Amino acid sequence: MARKRVGILISGRGSNMESLIDAAQAKDFPAEIVRVVSNRPDAKGLEAAQRKGIATAVVDHTKFSTREAFDAALQETLKSAKIEILCLAGFMRVLTNGFVENWQGRILNIHPSLLPAYKGVDTHKRALAAGEKTHGATVHFVVPELDSGPIVIQEKVPVKEGDDEKTLAARVLAVEHRIYPAALKLLAAGKISVKDNKVLFV
Ligand code: GRF
Numbered sequence: 001m002a003r004k005r006v007g008i009l010i011s012g013r014g015s016n017m018e019s020l021i022d023a024a025q026a027k028d029f030p031a032e033i034v035r036v037v038s039n040r041p042d043a044k045g046l047e048a049a050q051r052k053g054i055a056t057a058v059v060d061h062t063k064f065s066t067r068e069a070f071d072a073a074l075q076e077t078l079k080s081a082k083i084e085i086l087c088l089a090g091f092m093r094v095l096t097n098g099f100v101e102n103w104q105g106r107i108l109n110i111h112p113s114l115l116p117a118y119k120g121v122d123t124h125k126r127a128l129a130a131g132e133k134t135h136g137a138t139v140h141f142v143v144p145e146l147d148s149g150p151i152v153i154q155e156k157v158p159v160k161e162g163d164d165e166k167t168l169a170a171r172v173l174a175v176e177h178r179i180y181p182a183a184l185k186l187l188a189a190g191k192i193s194v195k196d197n198k199v200l201f202v
Pocket residue numbers: 012013014015016017045089090091110111112173176
């Protein structure tokens with residue numbers, strides 16, 4: 001079967017992006033990463049993608065006066081690369097409902113918490129402040145409401161005594177790098193779908 005053409009949206013470091021690119025090197029991986037797009041020209045991840053031989057593009061959100069105009073330009077970039085599945089990997093822009101609906105069932109995000117706990121930013125800081133004993137990461141389908149889509153894979157990590165934001169983030173990130181490629185593999189192989197806002201394994 002033809003491998004699915006995947007685009008990755010980033011805004012920064014791109015370590016999750018790298019984990020997806022690396023996983024897709026495997027001969028039996030059902031997807032290929034064909035384009036990495038950043039909304040920030042200075043995103044470190046752009047160089048990392050180029051080093052790994054992946055074509056990159058920048059759609060700079062500061063050049064657009066509305067979210068709709070930015071999303072339309074993004075859509076055009078993805079269309080020209082014939083992208084079939086979209087992965088958000090540390091992409092720090094809220095997408096319009098219209099854009100998300102266009103990609104329904106074909107767009108994933110990685111979030112550094114056990115959703116639905118700790119939606120939004122500063123997840124590690126808030127989990128530590130609340131005295132959580134368990135934290136983790138979630139891969140979910142993207143829906144218009146932020147960090148709220150159906151969950152594909154979720155994995156826990158312990159919060160250890162003496163943890164600070166940095167040590168906890170590193171423990172969670174190691175999990176992110178494992179579960180994101182696993183979730184993309186399931187989607188690209190047609191092994192999951194969404195029904196009634198839930199993920200079905202087929
Ligand atoms: C990750 O923790 C991801 O879950 C969150 O932002 C961070 C991005 O890291 N959305 P990277 O750019 O993938 O290294």
